[in-house]
Amino acid sequence: MHLLYKNSILLFYCVVLFVNTRLKQFSKTVMIAAISPADINYDETLSTLRYADRAKQIKNTVLINEDPMESLIRELKAENERLKKTLNSAELPSSVVVKGLTPKEIEDLKNQMRKEMMEQMETNLATIEAQNQAAFDEKLRQARLEITQQTVELPKKSGDSRISSKSKPYLSNLNEDPQLSGIIIHVLSHKQTGIGREPPSESQSNEKSKIFWIQMKGLCMVDEHALLIRHGKTGAEVELRALPNAVRMTKVNGVTVKNSVTLHHKDRILFGSHQLYIFHNPLSKEFADESKSGMEPETIDWEFAQRELAQATGFEQFSNKPRKKEEAILQQQLLELLPMVNEVNAIADELNKQRTFEVILLPPTAQALKYGESKRTKVMVRMICTNTGQMCLWEREKFMTRRFLMQDMYQKSLSKQLEDYLQESDPFWEPLEDLFIGIAPAFLRALAYRLDVDEELKIMDFVGDELGTINIKLIPCSASNSKSALPANNASSNKKDDVTFIEDPRELIGKPYSFKIILGSLNLYDSEQNKHKYTVYYRIFKESELTAAKMESNKLHTRLYSIDQITHEHLDYFHSEFICFMIYCSQFEKDVKKTFDVYSPAPLLSRRYSRLSVEELDDISKLKTELTILQRGLDSFSKKDKQLDKLYKSWANKSSSADNFKLLLEDVHKLVNMKVPSINLSTALEKKTND
Known part of the structure; x- marks a missing residue:
């Protein structure tokens, strides 16, 4: 029934009161009044115009919708600002009478007022902090109260129409968005509750197995995925049983459920792959103990669960809290990437793409960084073809792009719209490239003393395991004969330059310097792998591009590196850095799996990287350099001894004249001033012991 507002006295006054209240609360008011020239609407038009005229006389009062506590904090902050301005001013406030006071009394008065103002500011700051904490505590208490008082609605056919989430065991969801966590709750009100993507129909379930099914859709979910079984009279003990087709796809606290678990x-x-839940059991002893303790319960969120999954996978970075900013960034990148990798693995399995993906941590020691470049562990994704064993490494950005394409392909397959893809358009396809298998670090400390480096370096993979060796020589040479000193590709490199050994590397500052890089034979412990072609990439100092050296049998890679003028940076580079020789191996279309079993995912489950191995090699290199310097010193002492003996024999039969004595003194002086190399070996040993 349509009722004009003027025909109802109560409705009319309610409307007038509401409009008046609204008009008085806001500083700006816009009214739209409909009037009609028709004589039948004369009364309505006249009434509208009269009210519009009255509305002009209403005075607007602006009210700020502000919490009293926030208002108090704002006033305290304003007072603090006023006190700061007063403190910064050298004059006393105008309200203070200083007539008749001496300069000393005025200064004392200023100091007294400054002290009072400082105390007032400190009191205000303490009050603000206390109010902020009180407001936070109150909001936190209200949020917890809402969570504890929340209830779960169930269909009437399942029993009670409304059951408290505290009365029976239940599952609550975890989501990456904290606001969406705890929104989905499944109460285990039946003796047996099934989880599945396409469970049996309700009639079949009730007639045959008496199982109440909960439908969960998503990647890696099977039609009949798992069972939750309540045991005992009260049903306090709950067993999770993974059904045969979902054994690999059900985890509790990051650990795969092989059969069943309590x-x-x-x-x-x-x-x-992503249906993540927390199991709550109000009937358990743990719940009762937690309630009695009165302590704040442990916070379990999406990030906590992802850390747990990562740690169970083998990432040791999650065993402790990050101490440095770089460690925190690395953990955050892993937490972001691991669920995506699991999702992509599930998509590949659903689409039968014969691909597996895993996260690889590439340490700074395996990146051949420029000198001075920030050293951070790089998070990469490795794709492995399960059919052929072919592998490739993707940067994080490339993986993210491919992931979107894979998701699109999966959605099209669900809607039966998936068309045949060209190989180049398939996000799971990657052209064959050389495979990065390991590094061989060559330390440069000996070059600072103009000593040769002649090493058979160990080739280490991502986890620090030895794969083989490579012969490397670094030979200092003089600027005059540096080019002629380079050996031919198939020539022997035993010839050495006549370069003077120096005791103090600082003698090199401001002088030119050159050294040769010679790469010899490369041998891997697996004889089958030696049949492949290898390329070694490396960078020296601040070179913008990597140098590529193709390793061929009976041929040497030689290169001359020259420095126009040695600086302190170069000396620091020699003492603290190394040349990272990165070894890449060619891949073939066929029979790759047999060759690369050593690089299968199994050894990488520990997810550690060989920081310790590089440190040990650094210590070994340091000791070798110091041993060489000591040997040079011993040679110098031996040379002195021989010259002293020669000096004795040459002067034994000469006459004792003043001239002869002067000549003898000059010879002895030359012998004494001969430099003998020395180094404090105990310092290095002490450092190694402390480490």
């Missing part, structure tokens, strides 16, 4: 309060359960 759940405990606040266990984390992963169904499929």
